[in-house]
Amino acid sequence: METLLAQLRATAEPTRLRLLALCARGAFCVSELCAILGQSQPRLSRHLKLLVEAGLLERLPEGANAYFQLSPEAGLARQVLARLPEDEPTVAADRRASARIAAERARAASEAFRRDGADWDEMRALDLPGAEIEAALLRLLPERLGRVADIGTGTGRLLEVMAPRAASVLGLDASREMLALARARLGERGLANASVRLADMYRLPLPDAGFDAATLQMVLHYAEDPAAALAEAARILRPGGLLVVIDLAPHERQDVLAGLAHRWPGFDDAELAGWLGAAGCAPLPAVEVPGPLPVRLWPARRLAVSVAPLPEPVLNF
Incomplete structure (x- = not known):
């Protein structure tokens, strides 16, 4: 019961719900989430820590960065997100911003490979x-x-x-x-x-x-x-x-x-x-x-x- 209550409390906050909706679409690092939501890193880091502790997100360290994505065990979060309307203005704006971030990420990765001359395929x-x-x-x-x-x-x-x-x-x-x-x-x-x-x-x-x-x-x-x-x-x-x-x-x-x-x-x-x-x-x-x-x-x-x-x-x- 304690786990369920902790997940319900973690979900029932606007910023954390937006974070869950974003991380259900892919993995993002803190700086990318700050750019999408327009909030400070300390503020978002606290929200992310709570979501990880509740078992709704998983944190994947990668060098100096860490990426956050929806946990495979986050069944409750998926049920809540399924009730979010696709055309809800805030969620739709976050989705557009995340698509821009993904495009910038792809361009940066491609440029790095062209610059370094790596034959990756x-x-x-x-x-x-x-x-x-x-x-x-x-x-x-x-x-x-x-x-x-x-x-x-x-x-x-x-x-x-x-x-x-x-x-x-x-x-x-x-x-x-x-x-x-x-x-x-x-x-x-x-x-x-x-x-x-x-x-x-x-x-x-x-x-x-x-x-x-x-x-x-x-x-x-x-x-x-x-x-x-x-x-x-x-x-x-x-x-x-x-x-x-x-x-x-x-x-x-x-x-x-x-x-x-x-x-x-x-x-x-x-x-x-x-x-x-x-x-x-x-x-x-x-x-x-x-x-x-x-x-x-x-x-x-x-x-x-x-x-x-x-x-x-x-x-x-």
Whole structure:
């Protein structure tokens, strides 16, 4: 009862209700929320702290910034927000201001990548058949999904592809620049059930067995320890959850290895099957997508975690 009362008290205030409505549409940092609402940082920080403590928002630290988004457990907030009229003047003005902020964010991210000369879209750089790969992935996924994690999400393209089928999709990446592009993409498309988070693929800040599916697209060939990365991906899956690895099959393109700093020249089925099995997953038949470089999708099911029986007690009389 105390949790419910705390959430009701937190929601029943105009500024906090506006913050909830904004953060239900995407993740924003404090400075962006100040610009949208036209209020001071100390004032908004107090409101945000209360909403986080009530379990309505979650705070995601990212370097010197922290982003705020609606908590997955904020069912009460979603019910309240569903009663807010779309044409309510204050809410509509906030929505227009947030769209402007998202556009500025996208422009800044794109300019930074052009300035630094980063080749962030590897699928395009390698001339891989992106549409065919995405179609193959969707054929492997169930029609309806719960929580999905995309590890090494990059610009968030797979989040956009999987969001219509999922209750929520979470992109994880170790690059703040990539996350800036992903946030811009998600904001432009209005994907309220998609979010991103800064994370190391070897140490995901996520609970055990919390996701129904996980993907790693064009990530594993950069890993120093692919087996460890797959074990960590398997850890966050519930028993029966689906893990899909999308990567290059074995190739001999030295220009790719040198030019894009790939650690591995593709993977064969036996190699992946061994790592997946060691991670507690049952490999399923691989799917190949032809192209300039051979791409494979390796699906696997997370096995139920077996608990070893306790030893019989030794009774001394």
